[in-house]
Amino acid sequence: MSAQPAVLLEPTILDHGENRFPLDLGVRIPRIRNLFHSATKNQWDPKTDIDWHLLDLSKYTDEQLMSAREYWSRRAWAEYGAISESPALQIRFCQERLEPDLQLFFAIRSQEEARHAEACYLMAEHLGGFVEQPFVVDYQASVATHGIRRMALDPNFSLEAIIVALVCGAEEIAFDVFRHLTEITTDPVALQVVKAVMRDEVRHCAFGWYFMAHRIKSLTPDEIKVIENALIIMIEKVEMNGYHSAWLAPDNPASNAEVNADRLTWEAGLGATVEELEKPVFVATVQRIRRQVEPWGVVLPVFEHAKIGAF
Amino acid sequence: MAATSQDAAPQPTPILIEKRFPLELSQTIMTIRDLYDASKQARWDPNADIPWSDLDVSGLSAEVRRAAALTWSRRSWVEYTGLPETPALLIRFCLEIRREADPKYFLAVRNTEEAWHVEVCHSIAEAFGGYVDAPSNDSYAALFNQAYSKQALGADTFLDGYVAAHCALEDGLELELWRGYLDNATDPVVKRALQLCVEDKERHAAFGWFYVEKRAAQWSESDRATVAGALARHLGEVEFKGYHCAWMAPDNAAAEIVAAEKITTAAGLGALTPEAEATIVTNYLTLARIKFAALGVDMPDVPVPAA
Numbered sequence: 001m002s003a004q005p006a007v008l009l010e011p012t013i014l015d016h017g018e019n020r021f022p023l024d025l026g027v028r029i030p031r032i033r034n035l036f037h038s039a040t041k042n043q044w045d046p047k048t049d050i051d052w053h054l055l056d057l058s059k060y061t062d063e064q065l066m067s068a069r070e071y072w073s074r075r076a077w078a079e080y081g082a083i084s085e086s087p088a089l090q091i092r093f094c095q096e097r098l099e100p101d102l103q104l105f106f107a108i109r110s111q112e113e114a115r116h117a118e119a120c121y122l123m124a125e126h127l128g129g130f131v132e133q134p135f136v137v138d139y140q141a142s143v144a145t146h147g148i149r150r151m152a153l154d155p156n157f158s159l160e161a162i163i164v165a166l167v168c169g170a171e172e173i174a175f176d177v178f179r180h181l182t183e184i185t186t187d188p189v190a191l192q193v194v195k196a197v198m199r200d201e202v203r204h205c206a207f208g209w210y211f212m213a214h215r216i217k218s219l220t221p222d223e224i225k226v227i228e229n230a231l232i233i234m235i236e237k238v239e240m241n242g243y244h245s246a247w248l249a250p251d252n253p254a255s256n257a258e259v260n261a262d263r264l265t266w267e268a269g270l271g272a273t274v275e276e277l278e279k280p281v282f283v284a285t286v287q288r289i290r291r292q293v294e295p296w297g298v299v300l301p302v303f304e305h306a307k308i309g310a311f
Numbered sequence: 312m313a314a315t316s317q318d319a320a321p322q323p324t325p326i327l328i329e330k331r332f333p334l335e336l337s338q339t340i341m342t343i344r345d346l347y348d349a350s351k352q353a354r355w356d357p358n359a360d361i362p363w364s365d366l367d368v369s370g371l372s373a374e375v376r377r378a379a380a381l382t383w384s385r386r387s388w389v390e391y392t393g394l395p396e397t398p399a400l401l402i403r404f405c406l407e408i409r410r411e412a413d414p415k416y417f418l419a420v421r422n423t424e425e426a427w428h429v430e431v432c433h434s435i436a437e438a439f440g441g442y443v444d445a446p447s448n449d450s451y452a453a454l455f456n457q458a459y460s461k462q463a464l465g466a467d468t469f470l471d472g473y474v475a476a477h478c479a480l481e482d483g484l485e486l487e488l489w490r491g492y493l494d495n496a497t498d499p500v501v502k503r504a505l506q507l508c509v510e511d512k513e514r515h516a517a518f519g520w521f522y523v524e525k526r527a528a529q530w531s532e533s534d535r536a537t538v539a540g541a542l543a544r545h546l547g548e549v550e551f552k553g554y555h556c557a558w559m560a561p562d563n564a565a566a567e568i569v570a571a572e573k574i575t576t577a578a579g580l581g582a583l584t585p586e587a588e589a590t591i592v593t594n595y596l597t598l599a600r601i602k603f604a605a606l607g608v609d610m611p612d613v614p615v616p617a618a
Contacts, residue, residue: 005408006328007466014461015321018395021445021452023388025433037358040427045351077334083415084329084405087398090422091460094395103394107426110398114419115351121336133332149402153326 012153013095028099031210035203036105039112044196046119055126055189060268067264069124071272073131074258076120078244081148082113086166088152092159099214105207112200119193123271126189135257147238158223160215161230164298167208168289169234174244175201176285177278184277186269194271209292216296228298235286240305245282247275247307275307283311325466327406336412342521343413346514350420353514355507357427357434366438366500371578376440378574382582383436384443385568388455389485389555390432393425396477399460403470410470411525417518424511431504439580451564454552469534471526472541475608478519480542480599481550486516487595488555491587497579505581520602527606535608542603543611546596551616556592558585559616585618 027033057065090106093099124130148166151157178198185191219227242249246258265272273281290300302310338344368376401418404410436442446452459477462468489512493505523538530538553560557568575582583591593615603610 005466006330007325008328009323009325011320011323012326014324014458014464017321017461018456018458020388020391020455023391023444025387025391025429025442025444036426037356040356040423041359043351043354045348047348048352076336077331080331080334080336080405083419084331084402087401087422090398091395091402091464095460104426104430107394107397107422110401111419111423114416117336118416130336132334132336149329 008150011155013092013155014153015155018095019097024097025100027101029101029210029214032099032101032105032207032214035207035210036101036108039105039108039200039203042199044115046115046122046193046196050119050122050189050192050196052122052126052189055187057127059187060270064264064268064270065128067261068268068270068272069127069129070131070135070258070261071265071270072120072124072127074134074246076117076124076130079113079117079120083110083117085147085149085152086110086113088149089159089162089166092152096159098159102211109204109207112204116197116200119197123190123193127270134254158226158230160212160219160223161227163208163211164227164293165230165234167205168212168293169231170239170243171201171204171208172289173235173239173282173285175205176281177244177273180273180278180281181271184266184269184273185271187271190269190271212296219296221297224297227296228293228300231289231293231298232300235289235300236303239282240303245278247278248282248305251306279308283308286311324461324464326464327403327466329406330408333409335409338413339411340413340521340525342525343411343417343518346518346521347413347417347420350417350424350511350514353510355427357431357504357507360507361431361504362500363434363438366435366498368439371439373440375574375578375580378571379578379580380436380439380441381443381568381571382575382580383432383439385446385557387429387432387436387442388446390425390428392455392457392459393422394429396459396463397422397425399463400473400478403463403473406464407470414518414522417514421511421515421518424515428508428511431508435501435504435581446565447567448564450562451553451557451560451568454549454554454560457549457554469537469541471523471530471534472538474519474526475523475538475603476541476545478515479523480519480610481545482512482519483516483599484550484592484595485555486512487591488583488588491583491591492581495576495579495583495587496581498581501579501581523606527608530607535606538603538608539611542608543613546611546613550592551613556585556588558588558618589615589618 087110090103093102093106121130148162151162178194178201181194182198185194240248242255246255246262249255262272263274266274304310397418401415404415433442463473489509493509496502496505551559553565557565557572572582573584576584600610
């Protein structure tokens with residue numbers, strides 16, 4: 001007999017049913033509607049728009065290829081989180097009848113996340129095969145979830161806090177790493193993939209800042225404090241725990257294996273980076289986020305990480 | 312004010328807890344992966360691919376413009392259903408243990424297409440004089456509050472039954488109706504908009520049927536009965552209350568819309584008469600019943616309301 005699947009029984013925004021009308025579909029946040037239109041114009045297909053035939057495996061050792069497979073599989077797991085979790089935000093936008101621009105943009109954003117997952121998956125496949133799970137189970141905790149789905153469905157969790165944590169925090173960090181990867185990746189196919197993903201991520205990040213520019217004036221000091229806490233948790237407990245970058249995960253055999261895979265992938269120019277190169281990028285991103293949210297009254301503390309120190 | 316029993320918190324919606332690994336992203340349902348790939352290749356841009364500047368409403372009477380605006384507003388209300396429904400369904404596929412990757416990819420692109428359809432319908436309504444943001448009749452408005460997100464995400468909903476009722480049966484019916492609107496349209500801009508949407512809807516309907524065909528072999532008798540129940544409920548409580556065909560709404564609750572659609576039809580602006588819709592619905596349901604029977608599901612013969 002198969003075990004019953006585990007179920008979460010907590011109040012959610014879904015519990016009160018739907019109240020569709022009046023249904024506003026007009027342009028309310030023009031900059032976000034423009035992002036929707038821009039995303040529409042700039043679609044691409046991982047299967048046909050990447051020159052996969054240029055991937056020459058003969059240039060790489062077996063060890064490098066194995067590491068690159070692991071690395072790109074891990075990227076796919078992270079992108080998959082945006083398919084499995086972030087669409088909950090769109091449900092929230094609809095359920096709370098927020099500006100239609102948010103709803104339209106997020107629809108295409110989820111598709112972009114799907115194609116990022118597909119691109120990373122295809123890269124792993126071309127390198128020898130996608131890896132379905134971390135080799136060491138301990139590492140699963142670092143990459144399994146950023147918790148956005150649960151927060152987005154929680155009627156008591158501030159939407160602004162989620163957007164700031166996910167987009168102005170996590171997405172901003174991911175974007176800067178992708179930009180860094182475009183500068184250090186030498187394999188032509190890996191470079192095409194990181195560039196294509198980065199172009200979409202520009203819009204994803206812009207969404208968060210445009211949304212907050214629209215919202216910030218209506219927030220109370222208490223609500224701003226909630227945002228601050230959420231952003232701190234995202235940086236400290238999710239990003240600094242290795243959600244995107246294995247070298248930031250707590251030191252253990254699992255994360256060490258991932259870090260080693262990253263280094264071999266980087267040496268091969270196949271799309272990864274390493275602690276010494278990424279560290280200044282990560283620190284600069286967090287410092288920039290700190291400066292950008294400061295005018296809102298959001299104060300990010302000095303963070304401490306064993307591999308970085310205080311920053 | 313003191314709380315009353317009516318203010319009591321509703322029952323929480325049970326939601327499955329994700330077990331992400333092992334994460335399957337490989338292709339296991341070729342037909343659906345092909346639909347996903349086809350969607351990416353068929354991408355279009357409502358702003359660029361519809362010749363909006365050619366839409367000339369100056370020669371139309373005020374009555375026709377008002378009617379068309381209401382017809383296309385109602386279509387926006389229906390199309391909007393996908394905006395919250397599809398992300399819920401996508402998440403549900405991710406929460407189910409070891410569900411196939413292909414539907415997840417496909418649903419991600421389906422939602423983009425639904426967003427385009429919403430914007431297109433809204434733009435057409437605006438062009439004809441102004442989008443109407445709600446039905447004038449409250450009981451008809453209530454029909455749209457189907458809370459599909461809650462149904463799709465709720466662990467107490469049989470996912471395959473949901474897909475059968477909403478992605479196969481409903482999306483298939485919607486496709487046939489839209490083909491009818493397209494066949495009946497004479498205005499070139501409206502025709503172009505309908506044509507682009509119909510091409511997307513062909514894939515949406517195909518997805519539902521492909522998926523139930525893939526899953527049916529592993530359904531138990533109880534599963535098949537659940538699927539049949541979901542179909543009956545959708546027809547009886549949603550479709551035959553006027554969700555897609557306004558003339559089916561009980562007590563003439565959508566009379567204003569029905570009248571508008573007759574005028575829109577006569578003007579060639581992308582609608583159908585009740586009689587034409589009734590024929591399409593009857594023919595489609597006959598076909599759907601045969602297809603479900605082949606899957607071992609006895610689709611209830613719920614009588615189609617008379618036009």
